[in-house]
Amino acid sequence: MIVCEDLVRIFRGEGVEVQALQGLSLRIEKGELVAVVGASGSGKSTLLNILSAQDVPSAGAVRVAGRDLTSLGRRGRVGYRREHVGFVWQQTGQNLVPYLTAAENVALPMMVAGTARARRGRSGELLDLLEVGELADRRPEEMSGGQQQRVAIAVALANEPDVLLADEPTGQLDEETSATVLEAIRRVNAETGVTTLIVTHDRAVSDHVARTVQIRDGRVAGEVHRSQGEGGEHHSPQEYTVIDRVGRLQLPSEYVARLQLIDRVRLTLEPDHVEVHPGKEQS
Numbered sequence: 001m002i003v004c005e006d007l008v009r010i011f012r013g014e015g016v017e018v019q020a021l022q023g024l025s026l027r028i029e030k031g032e033l034v035a036v037v038g039a040s041g042s043g044k045s046t047l048l049n050i051l052s053a054q055d056v057p058s059a060g061a062v063r064v065a066g067r068d069l070t071s072l073g074r075r076g077r078v079g080y081r082r083e084h085v086g087f088v089w090q091q092t093g094q095n096l097v098p099y100l101t102a103a104e105n106v107a108l109p110m111m112v113a114g115t116a117r118a119r120r121g122r123s124g125e126l127l128d129l130l131e132v133g134e135l136a137d138r139r140p141e142e143m144s145g146g147q148q149q150r151v152a153i154a155v156a157l158a159n160e161p162d163v164l165l166a167d168e169p170t171g172q173l174d175e176e177t178s179a180t181v182l183e184a185i186r187r188v189n190a191e192t193g194v195t196t197l198i199v200t201h202d203r204a205v206s207d208h209v210a211r212t213v214q215i216r217d218g219r220v221a222g223e224v225h226r227s228q229g230e231g232g233e234h235h236s237p238q239e240y241t242v243i244d245r246v247g248r249l250q251l252p253s254e255y256v257a258r259l260q261l262i263d264r265v266r267l268t269l270e271p272d273h274v275e276v277h278p279g280k281e282q283s
């Protein structure tokens with residue numbers, strides 16, 4: 001559903017050049033729920049701006065739902081944003097029209113298609129799915145931050161987008177409220193099958209998603225996969241790291257600290273894997 005290949009985005013201005021993305025490659029399958037985490041300035045917003053066709057990469061390829069975003073013209077981009085992506089912003093106030101009720105906010109993106117009755121019906125269904133059905137007639141100022149974000153998710157889903165993109169959707173919320181919003185996103189993904197990408201600097205988000213991609217300096221540095229057993233229990237997470245074309249890879253910092261890996265490590269090649277040992281064992 002989402003394919004990025006060697007994405008580069010360079011910002012130039014007044015003699016300085018910033019490489020926000022430096023060869024980022026990422027593949028997300030249809031229906032996946034993925035969190036992208038990274039420190040401030042690592043390129044997360046730049047990636048989302050490209051995926052929502054608000055920005056174009058300086059080099060590399062990007063395809064969403066089979067569309068090559070680099071080849072879209074101005075009208076193509078507007079159509080893509082209106083019909084194929086749903087967006088949730090960090091600022092709760094940015095997601096909703098303040099003088100409209102929750103139900104009217106959700107119906108707004110559906111104005112082009114559908115009858116008033118169909119719009120009302122679907123708004124109600126979406127608000128129920130986000131467990132804010134009873135707030136249908138309230139305006140944003142009459143809701144909490146977490147409730148506003150759940151209504152915002154309903155708005156983003158109104159036109160049945162191929163992908164749901166959320167930029168720090170819990171950035172303005174406390175820990176407990178954040179957990180309810182992330183849980184709502186997880187449920188929406190499971191029930192509607194919409195491919196979902198959440199960008200955040202909050203590593204706690206990986207408790208709520210099966211796949212967390214870490215970006216550092218504008219490229220993918222590693223991944224954590226968490227699978228859930230049939231009884232709902234979590235298996236221990238699987239860490240992945242990226243190996244580059246010449247075979248270099250970066251170990252997760254927790255592993256390095258735990259085993260006090262420093263300067264040199266000892267490698268042993270097994271039939272189907274490679275082991276990494278602290279170098280001091282060698283002597």
Ligand SMILES: Nc1ncnc2c1ncn2[C@@H]1O[C@H](COP(=O)(O)OP(=O)(O)OP(=O)(O)O)[C@@H](O)[C@H]1O
Nearest residue numbers: 011018020038039040041042043044045046047201
């Ligand atoms: N329009 C722009 N002009 C110049 N530099 C930019 C522009 N947009 C982003 N950058 C730079 O690109 C780099 C990546 O920025 P980006 O906003 O993608 O990071 P981020 O991971 O989303 O950070 P944050 O978590 O703070 O939002 C930063 O160094 C930033 O200063």
